[in-house]
Amino acid sequence: MSNLRLAWRKGLNIVMLSLTGVAAFLVVAVLFLILGFLIYNGAKSLNWAFFTQLPKPVGETGGGMGNAIVGSLKLLLLAAVMGLPVGLMAGVYLAEFGGKTFSFVIRYTTDLLNGVPSIVIGIFAFAVAVVPVKHFSTLAGGLALGFMVIPITVRSTEEFLRAVPGSLREGAMALGASKWRTIATVVLPAAGGGILTGMLLSLARVAGETAPLLFSAFSNTYWSPGWGQPTASLPVMIYRYALSPYDDWHRQAWAGGLVLLSLVLIANLGCRLILNRRGSFRSV
Amino acid sequence: MASAAQGKSTTTRFAPHARAAEVSSTASAKEAALRFQISDLNFFYGPKQAVFGLNLKIPANKVTALIGPSGCGKSTFLRTLNRMNEIIRNTRVEGEILLDGQEIRTMDVVGLRRRVGMVFQRPNPFPKSIYDNVAYGLRINGYKGRLDDLVEHSLKRAALWEEVKDYLKKSAFALSGGQQQRLCIARALAIDPEVLLLDEPCSALDPVTTAKIEELMFQLKDSCTMAIVTHNMQQAARASDYTAFMLDGKLIEHSETPKLFTTPTDPRTEAYITGRFG
Numbered sequence: 001m002s003n004l005r006l007a008w009r010k011g012l013n014i015v016m017l018s019l020t021g022v023a024a025f026l027v028v029a030v031l032f033l034i035l036g037f038l039i040y041n042g043a044k045s046l047n048w049a050f051f052t053q054l055p056k057p058v059g060e061t062g063g064g065m066g067n068a069i070v071g072s073l074k075l076l077l078l079a080a081v082m083g084l085p086v087g088l089m090a091g092v093y094l095a096e097f098g099g100k101t102f103s104f105v106i107r108y109t110t111d112l113l114n115g116v117p118s119i120v121i122g123i124f125a126f127a128v129a130v131v132p133v134k135h136f137s138t139l140a141g142g143l144a145l146g147f148m149v150i151p152i153t154v155r156s157t158e159e160f161l162r163a164v165p166g167s168l169r170e171g172a173m174a175l176g177a178s179k180w181r182t183i184a185t186v187v188l189p190a191a192g193g194g195i196l197t198g199m200l201l202s203l204a205r206v207a208g209e210t211a212p213l214l215f216s217a218f219s220n221t222y223w224s225p226g227w228g229q230p231t232a233s234l235p236v237m238i239y240r241y242a243l244s245p246y247d248d249w250h251r252q253a254w255a256g257g258l259v260l261l262s263l264v265l266i267a268n269l270g271c272r273l274i275l276n277r278r279g280s281f282r283s284v
Numbered sequence: 285m286a287s288a289a290q291g292k293s294t295t296t297r298f299a300p301h302a303r304a305a306e307v308s309s310t311a312s313a314k315e316a317a318l319r320f321q322i323s324d325l326n327f328f329y330g331p332k333q334a335v336f337g338l339n340l341k342i343p344a345n346k347v348t349a350l351i352g353p354s355g356c357g358k359s360t361f362l363r364t365l366n367r368m369n370e371i372i373r374n375t376r377v378e379g380e381i382l383l384d385g386q387e388i389r390t391m392d393v394v395g396l397r398r399r400v401g402m403v404f405q406r407p408n409p410f411p412k413s414i415y416d417n418v419a420y421g422l423r424i425n426g427y428k429g430r431l432d433d434l435v436e437h438s439l440k441r442a443a444l445w446e447e448v449k450d451y452l453k454k455s456a457f458a459l460s461g462g463q464q465q466r467l468c469i470a471r472a473l474a475i476d477p478e479v480l481l482l483d484e485p486c487s488a489l490d491p492v493t494t495a496k497i498e499e500l501m502f503q504l505k506d507s508c509t510m511a512i513v514t515h516n517m518q519q520a521a522r523a524s525d526y527t528a529f530m531l532d533g534k535l536i537e538h539s540e541t542p543k544l545f546t547t548p549t550d551p552r553t554e555a556y557i558t559g560r561f562g
Contacts, residue, residue, distance in 0.1 A: 167408035174368060174402040175421035175475065176394040190411045
């Protein structure tokens with residue numbers, strides 16, 4: 001009887017252990033599968049021209065996505081300029097100043113904003129930044145992405161600030177620092193690596209957004225000078241090229257996907273490096 | 285006397301060398317001076333009262349120890365002296381707290397904390413270099429002199445200079461717990477406070493390091509008034525001149541340390557110091 005029970009326990013243990021192991025393996029496998037697929041299909045089309053040249057008309061081989069890469073970088077720059085400061089400040093408010101009720105409202109709203117489907121954000125940007133001027137623009141695209149950057153930055157900033165031990169704040173205030181001085185000179189530097197990581201990750205996340213850009217930055221077959229014109233971007237370009245009936249464009253789309261994924265991976269690795277170099281702020 | 289001491293402190297705020305010399309020459313005159321005078325102090329966390337009608341005099345250039353069981357309000361009381369409890373929401377202070385004859389709640393809080401420094405239970409160095417930790421208080425208070433000299437002087441006063449003089453640019457986290465605590469003392473001493481509040485400064489440290497800090501307190505007496513909260517009665521007996529025993533938010537007994545430990549007048553004090561409770 002007891003032997004049977006022991007065997008059952010051991011068996012169950014092995015089964016559950018294997019199940020969780022398989023699930024863990026699947027998680028890793030999915031990423032490597034995607035990466036492998038992208039490299040297999042896209043690596044051939046990757047060359048210097050891909051990064052520097054404009055797309056060629058249908059029928060001509062070669063050409064690149066230079067305008068889309070530059071366009072994506074410009075859009076991310078705008079998103080960073082518009083979204084990160086707001087997100088950072090709101091995060092500081094939530095972690096350091098907020099009362100109970102008001103903070104709850106902000107936190108809840110932030111989570112809701114984070115959950116708004118990206119296509120709805122696209123429509124909103126269309127209504128406020130495209131309709132009034134009657135044309136698509138890089139600015140409108142940056143605005144849409146900026147909206148999406150805010151909630152992620154707010155929450156990650158708040159989390160990292162909360163992780164800073166209260167004893168550091170007390171130490172600074174006991175030396176006669178005002179609350180704002182304490183935050184600016186001790187708390188923010190202590191959480192700096194983490195906050196920076198959160199910001200980079202939020203940018204990496206919106207780098208791949210397609211839906212909001214369809215309504216705002218739209219697309220462009222040529223270089224987009226300045227900030228007021230529609231611009232090409234990697235996700236939209238991949239979308240258009242992948243749906244086209246031409247084999248050559250399919251290859252270009254794969255290469256675009258590879259570049260986009262590489263950018264995100266590099267951003268992630270960069271974050272790890274920053275966090276490791278900064279080390280932990282805990283004492284003793 | 286009180287106003288004279290105050291005037292001196294403002295003119296020599298950032299000149300510890302000068303003040304240390306001055307203090308030793310007038311030490312006998314200051315012998316009887318009172319730094320803090322606390323009358324009828326009540327303290328509340330929301331509706332919960334933590335300190336009841338406390339009266340205490342803290343003499344200048346002496347070490348006053350606060351002992352008592354956990355939760356008796358001694359840390360709370362210590363933190364009212366530099367208004368650190370104001371950080372906590374929903375707290376309320378009643379009564380009178382005079383620093384050199386002046387009510388501290390009418391003072392500018394920055395000026396008060398500059399005069400009344402604090403060392404906490406766990407070492408809390410900032411995530412900066414050793415040098416920047418010590419210089420922090422000077423920088424935020426707008427000190428425009430030679431930082432190097434004051435950093436060196438402060439580290440020497442905290443008996444840490446010899447151990448760190450070649451690593452000033454290294455992170456403060458590279459130091460051991462005891463070194464970190466002495467760094468925190470150096471950081472507090474850099475702005476040359478008249479009073480140093482120590483909230484169980486040795487509870488996270490080993491006996492050797494504890495001895496170093498007690499030695500340090502002894503040396504600091506000629507330039508600084510100290511109030512120390514401690515759980516360790518041997519420490520109170522060794523390191524303090526006066527001892528105050530607190531229980532359930534009330535001050536039970538306050539007298540010279542040898543007297544309190546040898547001939548306590550209150551039976552509760554005797555019960556506590558002989559280890560019958562707490």
